[in-house]
Amino acid sequence: MSSGRPSSAYFFMLASFIFISISTRGSLAIEYTYVRAAAPSPTSVRDGTINERPTAPSPTRSRRRYGTITERPTITPSPVPDLAPIPIIQFYKYAPAPEPTFSDDEPGWSGYNPSKHKRAKWQLELGIGMAAILILSLGVICSVKRGYLSCHAIPWGRKDAMNDPISAEEMMKNYGSIAPKRYTYSEVKKLTNSFKDKVGQGGFGVVYKGKLPDGDGRIVAVKVLSETKGNGEEFINEVASISRTSHVNIVNLLGFCYERNKRALLYEFVSNGSLDKFIYDEGTSVTNCHLDSRTMFQIAAGVARGLEYLHRGCRTRILHFDIKPHNILLDEDLCPKISDFGLAKLCKTKESIVSMTGLRGTAGFIAPEVFSRNFGGVSHKSDVYSYGMLVLEMVGGRKNFQSGASHTSQIYFPHWIYNKLQQEESLVNTFGDITDVEEDTIKKLLIVSLWCIQTNPSDRPSMAKVIEMLEGTSLLSLQLPPKPFLDSPTRSP
The missing domain is CATH 3.30.200.20 (Phosphorylase Kinase; domain 1)
Incomplete structure (x- = not known):
């Protein structure tokens, strides 16, 4: 529970007790000074002549500073009519001083009662002490509450709680x-x-x-x-x-x-294991089992429906952050099931951008904005990017980045297949002996997946739109997207 170091609550309590001690032993010296409105100059002009009136000595007043009282002579009132007094409050330092006394006939202090001043000072000290106690109590409550949350609401945040x-x-x-x-x-x-x-x-x-x-x-x-x-x-x-x-x-x-x-x-138990076994052998990029275009379409549509459910169908939005062939399981009918939610993040349904520290996902399937926020905010569109990369690997029957490719142009599959679609080349030579229907199905899967891997998250479709593009849009209505900015990674030396 404790690491041996004094907690923040300990220092907070110590500081509060020191503050209370000072407030009960010291007094706040407050001087109330009433200054009358300025009288006319002693020099006046009558009938074109200057008449000098005698001036009184500079008035002095009784002042309390640092606990010392200095008596000064009173001021003889001027014949000028009195104006309303202007209150000025001056604050001085704390000082453990005796109570000051003032004369009741001193100008500006008429009706002053020392007992009232004493009572006001006592009330001030009491208020300061009560405020300090209140702040101390709030600090202790917050510390205890914070400790409770760290132990129970987030059980993996501490080693002893994680194993409890x-x-x-x-x-x-x-x-x-x-x-x-x-x-x-x-x-x-x-x-x-x-x-x-x-x-x-x-x-x-x-x-x-x-x-x-x-x-x-x-x-x-x-x-x-x-x-x-x-x-x-x-x-x-x-x-x-x-x-x-x-x-x-x-x-x-x-x-x-x-x-x-x-x-x-x-x-x-899902009998057919994970999708990666149908794409390439473990540790290689050689195709292990060719999936026909109909099966690939069903798998792509099923994964899209599963992701759309996670993003919109749940009461709490779930972002998977690790969509890849290894985490797609296939049952006996080759129906896909999304698995492995170890990196998932829960967020509010209306929350468009989520905060996240560190990287989540697998290299080759991580969206650009997860690497750098310069590409945009992390959101459900990050799963859309991973989905697009997954479909490209499934259709291509290989890893998207293949350093051992026979031709340099084929190293990065998305780049290579985009150029073929842009030039409207036939896919027969690429995917073997396929019918026109199968070719159209493969083209649709490729175009949709290329939309999903757009560099800017706002250019990617939502998973609901992906389902619509797959199941409700004809191939002729689908436009080839712009070439992704991150289309070809630098080849390692």
Whole structure:
């Protein structure tokens, strides 16, 4: 809880007590001076002659400064009619001085009562003391409240809270009946048969195949997060994000395990694995399994519907920030399901621009504005960019950046395919023996994806518009977008 250093609340309390001590021992010296309106000059003019009137000595007054009272002679009133007095308040330093006394017949102080001055000073000191106590109380309350929030509202913000299983329970209370079931680590180990059947590995952990202990013996995918990476934030993000979703194109979270540094997520088992296996082999850019144009269109449309649901269909907008082939799972019917919400960010539906520190995503799929705010604000359009890059890799059957390409022009696939579309070249030589219908489908996918990777976020369509372009717009109505400014990265030496 404590790091051994005095907290800000400690210094605040110390300063407040010093302030109260000073306010109760010192007195604020206040001098009230009434100055009459200036009288005419003692020199007057009558009948063209100058008449000099005797002038009185310079008037002196009784003044209190630093606790010392100096008596000065009174001023004989001038025959000039009196004007309304003008109050002037002068503040002097604190001084532990005896109470001053003034003569009741002193000009400007008529009716002055020393007891009233004493009572006013006492009220002033009392007010200062009460104000200091109030400020101290507010400071303590804020410190305690801030400490409470750091421990409970954001359980990954502190190491001891991140490893506290109670934090997960308190977080899941907010979801009520829609909260996924919680499993102990021993239960997870049992349903995976001691983690024997490994089906995949991601950036944050290993995925195992398991079977739920319920009556139907449902097959599940168990994602066990690495213990050494401290992925508390990613874990909470994934549970919080997916618990809010219910869509055919979003992977279904069935349960989770949060037992100190043991963390696991239980998903529905998706038999065909991830999309990247259908695009290229692991570690290479060689096409592993060609998807026909109809299947590619269904996958692209399904991912678009899933993203549109995350951006607009949920009560809270969810930005994924890691859309790539590896995070798109395919079931037995090759229906796509968006997975891996470890980098997701929740925001208000009406919030157009989100604040974000650091990079989120995978190289090759990260939008330019995520790298530099000079390209624009980070928003749901960042997911649109990643979606466009994903579709380009799926259609091209290769990584978008391929340093080992046979021709220099083919190193960056978006640049290369844009030039072909711009020159209205046939895609038969590029994609093999395809029919005219298949060629039109591929062209539509390419044009839509090129719109999605526009450098300026405002030039990209929303996911709702992407669905409209795919399903409700003919190929002839689609215009080729401007060439993206970041069309060809510099080749590494």
